[in-house]
Amino acid sequence: MLIVKKFGGSSVADKERIFHAARRCVEDYEKGHQVVVVLSAMGKTTDGLIAKAHEIDPNPPKRELDMLLVTGEQVSVSLMAMAFHVLGVPSISLNGAQVEMRTTSTYGMAKLKRIQTERIRNELENRRIVIITGFQGINKYEDMTTLGRGGSDTTAVALAAVLHADRCEIYTDVEGVYTADPRIVPDARKLSEVSYDEMLEMSSVGAKVLHNRSVEMAKKYGVQMVVLSSLTRAEGTVVKEGTKMERMLVSGVAADKNTARISVIGVKNEPGIAFKIFNMLARNHINVDIILQSVGREDRKDISFTVARSDLQEAMTLLNENREAVTAQNITCEDGVAKVSIIGAGMLSNPGVAAKMFESLYSANINIKMIATSEIRITVLIDEADANRAVRTVHDAFDLAD
Ligand code: ADP
Ligand code: ASP
Ligand code: MG
Secondary structure: OEEEEEEOHHHHOOHHHHHHHHHHHHHHHHOOOEEEEEEOOOOOHHHHHHHHHHHHOOOOOHHHHHHHHHHHHHHHHHHHHHHHHHHOOOEEEEOOOOOOEEEOOOOOOOOEEEEOOHHHHHHHHOOOEEEEEOOEEEOOOOOEEEOOOOOHHHHHHHHHHHOOOOEEEEEEOOOOOEOOOOOOOOOOOEOOEEEHHHHHHHHHOOOOOOOHHHHHHHHHHOOOEEEEEOOOOOOOEEEEOOOOOOOOOOOEEEEEEEEEEEEEEEEEOOOOHHHHHHHHHHHOOOOEEEEEEOOOEOOEEEEEEEEEHHHHHHHHHHHHHOOOOOOOOEEEEEEEEEEEEEEOHHHHHOOOHHHHHHHHHHHOOOOOOEEEEEOOEEEEEEEHHHHHHHHHHHHHHOOOOO
């Protein structure tokens, strides 16, 4: 078998964890399997590197920031190779440029385009464990890029897809995917399996246990993922095509605090304004989430939407620079907000799910600022200070606890 094993930052945070992870890889290697290991930067290294960059330059050039961030993963893979050396197992570490992980050119948010597998295959044939940096690649200018925070999961799934791996195991600091973040809801229940679609919605609205693009890619290439603990032997969560006959009404609750709301007030009530606003943001790689447009009054209307908090400043600068072009009378923003969402494939065929969510928030005296829905998700925007309480309240209302 060919197995891809990805270890997140906390799973390689120190010497003990690195050896622990290495031993789990050796177990499979010694059974005769081919093992590809994908690693994140140790512990909170990436946060530390970003902070260092900002000490020097509050607005670092994106190319240089990526140049810095990719070093985190390189530290992990080389140390892991040394751990294998100590354990007497042949291995080799490779970075994103060495395996030619080609990406788009957008620094900080690059997308994987193709991966050269020849080198990896050769090393595996020579019975080496191949340890590859997560989260990074190389663009057409031969420069290093990163895939966005949490992107190592996507590297692992991409490798599993191109190598036609038999397993793709994502090791982390919890025992799988839960009905809510177990750090917010201690009695959240571990799911034995979750469908790609549900997981995609969950990770897109704040369940950072998996990078959302890793789930998207897994679905596209039919890669079955397992999310497991790097510390215990508990059975994890399988992420795969939905097959259960009776789908759960609601399979999870998630919160996303990296959210801010922008309101473009008093724009002309005429064709093309929404296009101008969102096209400008898109061209600058700013993702927009919930969008709300007010009913026009006289010849004016308001357009509100949410962006990632990390994009707020850039979005506000752009909008203010183009205020006349978008005909806005005023532009305001608020960053103390959070999104809380429920996700479940069973929602499709069950009316009343939204009402139940809103009732539980009402009973907890939590005010809803915006609402958005998809076929299998309902999201509300609320005050950030209420977010954890909202997750627990809604989790309770749908009886999701263990
Ligand atoms: P890694 O460094 O291994 O990639 P992450 O910190 O990215 O780990 O993701 C794991 C974290 O995701 C957990 O520690 C947990 O707090 C959080 N999390 C959020 N939502 C969920 C969920 N529904 N199920 C499990 N973990 C979740
Ligand atoms: N080290 C990167 C981050 O912290 C990538 C990852 O952990 O997946 O975002
Ligand atoms: Mg992660």
